[in-house]
Amino acid sequence: MVQENGFINSQGKLPLVSFGVISDVQCADIPDGRSFLGVPRYYRHSFLVLQRAVQKWNEKRLKFAINFGDIVDGFCPKDQSLNTFKRIVNEFNLFNGPVHHMIGNHCLYNLPREKLLPILNIPSHDNLAYYEFSPIPQYRFVVLDGFDISAIGWPKDHVKTIKAVNFLKERNPNSDKNCPTGLVGRERRFLMFNGAVGKQQLEWLDRVLQDATKLNQRVVICCHLPLDPHAASNEALLWNYDEVIDLIHRYDCVKVCISGHDHKGGHSVDSHGVHHHVLEAALECPPGSNAFGYIDLFEDRLVLHGTDRMRSREMVFGC
Numbered sequence: 001m002v003q004e005n006g007f008i009n010s011q012g013k014l015p016l017v018s019f020g021v022i023s024d025v026q027c028a029d030i031p032d033g034r035s036f037l038g039v040p041r042y043y044r045h046s047f048l049v050l051q052r053a054v055q056k057w058n059e060k061r062l063k064f065a066i067n068f069g070d071i072v073d074g075f076c077p078k079d080q081s082l083n084t085f086k087r088i089v090n091e092f093n094l095f096n097g098p099v100h101h102m103i104g105n106h107c108l109y110n111l112p113r114e115k116l117l118p119i120l121n122i123p124s125h126d127n128l129a130y131y132e133f134s135p136i137p138q139y140r141f142v143v144l145d146g147f148d149i150s151a152i153g154w155p156k157d158h159v160k161t162i163k164a165v166n167f168l169k170e171r172n173p174n175s176d177k178n179c180p181t182g183l184v185g186r187e188r189r190f191l192m193f194n195g196a197v198g199k200q201q202l203e204w205l206d207r208v209l210q211d212a213t214k215l216n217q218r219v220v221i222c223c224h225l226p227l228d229p230h231a232a233s234n235e236a237l238l239w240n241y242d243e244v245i246d247l248i249h250r251y252d253c254v255k256v257c258i259s260g261h262d263h264k265g266g267h268s269v270d271s272h273g274v275h276h277h278v279l280e281a282a283l284e285c286p287p288g289s290n291a292f293g294y295i296d297l298f299e300d301r302l303v304l305h306g307t308d309r310m311r312s313r314e315m316v317f318g319c
């Protein structure tokens, strides 16, 4: 039974456009398990959550959908990775519209970028996975590659891997670089399962935001890794979230940042009125329950209609 969290459309207005959202499906054909902190994870059931999401998005005749990353879990046996990705992407493809994917750490545990990006149909150059699209003239969506500088996903001798490994060595004293012991507050983001947006990508983002400003477009930033410490756990943040936020704050056009990764979800509004929203994970839905939704875009707000474990939220920003 698919239970919408009953959100009434504000002011009875029709949305400009509506799109589907889901995050952290982390599917694998393995028995149920738990996260490091003991939270139950349902690796097989999450596929059913995705199926129900696609069915709902089609019923609602949504214009497009966004997957916020991590569609296959790192525990997926590696000889099954490729087929598992194909099975999940085929399921997304049953949606009657384009699906915009982004990569997560679990995607990179399974496949190298050169295999992953074509499967996910991610527009890329040099195996980087950042891009933008404008579904209607009033809005621009920017998808960031949060693992641009990362110790996972690039070949071991790649300059980006070396940079990331050195970055972690300087900031995290533990031999297991996924372990935050001894790190305090926001330092706890310096973990191997996170990453950073590189210099070139930041320059690209700057150009996109300049252009969006000229065109009077509102911008929605999408990134697997959260960008605001008040919306997510310290352990889940993009390494250089502060640098990205400083750039975003130089413009008025960015209204909302949406992410996944921190499975419990979260929300905040920062000092510049930018909304930060973290989507609840499909993986952690006990059998029969769901975590997906759709978002209505208006001139002055986004309205997220969540299903079951995905909370609904109205994000008002003014024009």
Ligand SMILES: Nc1ccn([C@@H]2O[C@H](COP(=O)(O)O)[C@@H](O)[C@H]2O)c(=O)n1
Binding pocket: 034, 035, 036, 037, 176, 178, 179, 180, 193, 235
């Ligand atoms: N508080 C934490 C959280 C995680 N780890 C390490 O990260 C790995 C992945 O964590 P999951 O939440 O996806 O299970 C885990 O195997 C630990 O090495 C940690 O040390 N402390």
Ligand SMILES: O=P(O)(O)OC[C@H](O)CO
Binding pocket: 070, 105, 106, 193, 233, 235, 236, 261, 262, 263
């Ligand atoms: O990416 P996962 O599934 O290993 O989980 C990441 C943590 O929830 C971030 O705090």
